[in-house]
Amino acid sequence: MFEILPCKGHRDGVPEMRVTYNQLLKMVLEKGIKETAKQVDSVALGVFEPLENVVLSLNISGLHIKPFSAKLQNVPLYNVSSDTFILGSQTLAIDDGMNSHFPGEFAYGGAFLIEDLINRAQLDLRINGYPNDVHDKQEVRKFITNEDVDRAQLTIDVVYPQALNAYVNSTENYKFSENGVVKTNFQTVNFRSNGVLQLIYEIKEFVSEVFVAGAKGSILFGDNGYKIVGDFKEMDTLYISGLSLKGYGIYLAAGIGIVVKAENNQALIEKILSNEARAYNLFDIGIKKDVGTIPLAQLKKPTVSVNNLEVKTCSLTSIYLAQKISEKLIVS
Amino acid sequence: MTDKIRKKWVLHFPATNSDKPIAYHLVKDFNLVINILQATAQEETDSFLILEVIGRKKDIEHSLEFLRQQDIEVEDMEKGITLNFNKCIHCGLCVGLCPTEALTIDHLTWEVCFNKSECVVCDLCLKYCPVKAIEMEFLK
Numbered sequence: 447m448f449e450i451l452p453c454k455g456h457r458d459g460v461p462e463m464r465v466t467y468n469q470l471l472k473m474v475l476e477k478g479i480k481e482t483a484k485q486v487d488s489v490a491l492g493v494f495e496p497l498e499n500v501v502l503s504l505n506i507s508g509l510h511i512k513p514f515s516a517k518l519q520n521v522p523l524y525n526v527s528s529d530t531f532i533l534g535s536q537t538l539a540i541d542d543g544m545n546s547h548f549p550g551e552f553a554y555g556g557a558f559l560i561e562d563l564i565n566r567a568q569l570d571l572r573i574n575g576y577p578n579d580v581h582d583k584q585e586v587r588k589f590i591t592n593e594d595v596d597r598a599q600l601t602i603d604v605v606y607p608q609a610l611n612a613y614v615n616s617t618e619n620y621k622f623s624e625n626g627v628v629k630t631n632f633q634t635v636n637f638r639s640n641g642v643l644q645l646i647y648e649i650k651e652f653v654s655e656v657f658v659a660g661a662k663g664s665i666l667f668g669d670n671g672y673k674i675v676g677d678f679k680e681m682d683t684l685y686i687s688g689l690s691l692k693g694y695g696i697y698l699a700a701g702i703g704i705v706v707k708a709e710n711n712q713a714l715i716e717k718i719l720s721n722e723a724r725a726y727n728l729f730d731i732g733i734k735k736d737v738g739t740i741p742l743a744q745l746k747k748p749t750v751s752v753n754n755l756e757v758k759t760c761s762l763t764s765i766y767l768a769q770k771i772s773e774k775l776i777v778s
Numbered sequence: 779m780t781d782k783i784r785k786k787w788v789l790h791f792p793a794t795n796s797d798k799p800i801a802y803h804l805v806k807d808f809n810l811v812i813n814i815l816q817a818t819a820q821e822e823t824d825s826f827l828i829l830e831v832i833g834r835k836k837d838i839e840h841s842l843e844f845l846r847q848q849d850i851e852v853e854d855m856e857k858g859i860t861l862n863f864n865k866c867i868h869c870g871l872c873v874g875l876c877p878t879e880a881l882t883i884d885h886l887t888w889e890v891c892f893n894k895s896e897c898v899v900c901d902l903c904l905k906y907c908p909v910k911a912i913e914m915e916f917l918k
């Protein structure tokens with residue numbers, strides 16, 4: 447049996463009942479959907495997985511230079527003004543060997559730099575600029591830490607709708623992908639998302655709170671996706687991790703939490719539960735061919751059946767940390 | 779690529795044998811990849827060589843026979859895998875890669891668990907963990 451943890455907020459003098467995604471699944475099994483919808487006020491959803499389209503903007507004043515190129519710890523930055531730089535989470539350090547010795551290690555780049563910044567590491571900043579009447583320097587080389595950054599914002603851009611892929615590999619060679627290494631002869635099926643980032647868009651009108659990597663975030667919905675923005679200075683490496691995907695590249699995995707208001711809204715609860723049935727494209731990465739679809743609920747099991755073979759599931763989405771984040775949201 | 783195993787050996791040479799090109803034979807005759815971790819050749823005492831060898835099981839067995847024929851004593855240093863939970867993000871990639879039940883997910887808490895006694899030290903988790911939470915330890 448699970449316990450509903452106390453949380454802040456009241457409705458008609460009764461403490462708000464906020465549950466996590468996993469608690470909601472269990473509650474519906476025990477009490478049925480009608481009763482659950484009556485009792486639950488809000489649901490906390492969590493994500494911790496490798497993310498696409500993450501940029502960090504860094505504002506560093508007092509550099510006295512008009513930059514044309516910049517790098518931090520050998521990772522290129524884009525200068526968008528004389529004191530603001532953009533770092534891409536998947537940008538590689540300029541001396542990265544990439545896949546020259548296949549499969550490459552992809553040991554350092556934007557995502558790791560983001561982690562190092564939060565950890566207050568000393569980082570090597572090198573800027574080249576051009577002369578003008580305002581800025582006197584043409585070269586800056588100094589060590590900085592997060593303390594030297596005046597303002598920083600992490601932005602995650604989520605595209606909707608986005609096909610979610612699960613890979614199998616029918617060949618005799620390992621395949622290296624954004625879902626991790628896919629073993630040979632249908633030994634593994636690899637996926638990387640718990641579907642919640644797509645779900646958030648589908649229930650966008652009910653989103654009430656956003657948590658991003660330890661900071662309070664804000665969310666902006668558009669016609670084909672949304673952006674989550676958070677104050678980088680408040681972020682915590684507990685919820686952020688650089689990932690090296692061998693033979694493929696670098697990713698930032700970050701924790702995102704969302705609270706949705708669900709008061710007496712059975713349709714919303716049904717929508718949230720339907721995330722378990724979300725269909726992933728099953729794609730044979732060895733021969734680049736679609737082989738069907740598979741629901742998330744199956745991928746969450748230790749093995750699934752593909753072509754009558756028992757195939758082990760390999761995930762890159764941390765359901766454990768997603769759960770921890772949603773637990774944090776029901777008590778904070 | 780998957781059926782190769784890795785061993786760490788200490789080779790103790792008899793005084794009379796210390797100038798034979800053993801490493802050369804291991805590479806040339808048995809297709810092993812070797813990595814010399816430490817070498818000594820002290821006069822009048824036993825000399826030894828600490829090697830990491832990687833190769834197919836059969837080749838490793840044959841090379842052991844060869845070494846024994848040369849009167850070289852081979853000491854196997856056991857190695858093991860440890861999971862550093864300070865780094866692990868519990869993604870589950872290693873769980874699917876692991877050929878045994880050494881790495882599993884607790885489906886109640888979704889935590890990744892490591893059971894050393896099931897581990898055959900195939901190195902797959904070590905190679906592919908995206909946050910390098912799997913570490914190798916050599917136990918003498």
Ligand code: SF4
Nearest residue numbers: 866867869870872907
């Ligand atoms: S692959 Fe690495 S981070 Fe992922 S569960 Fe295994 S040890 Fe943890």
Ligand code: SF4
Nearest residue numbers: 876897898900901903
């Ligand atoms: S070394 Fe191989 S057997 Fe041992 S835990 Fe890692 S993947 Fe499993």
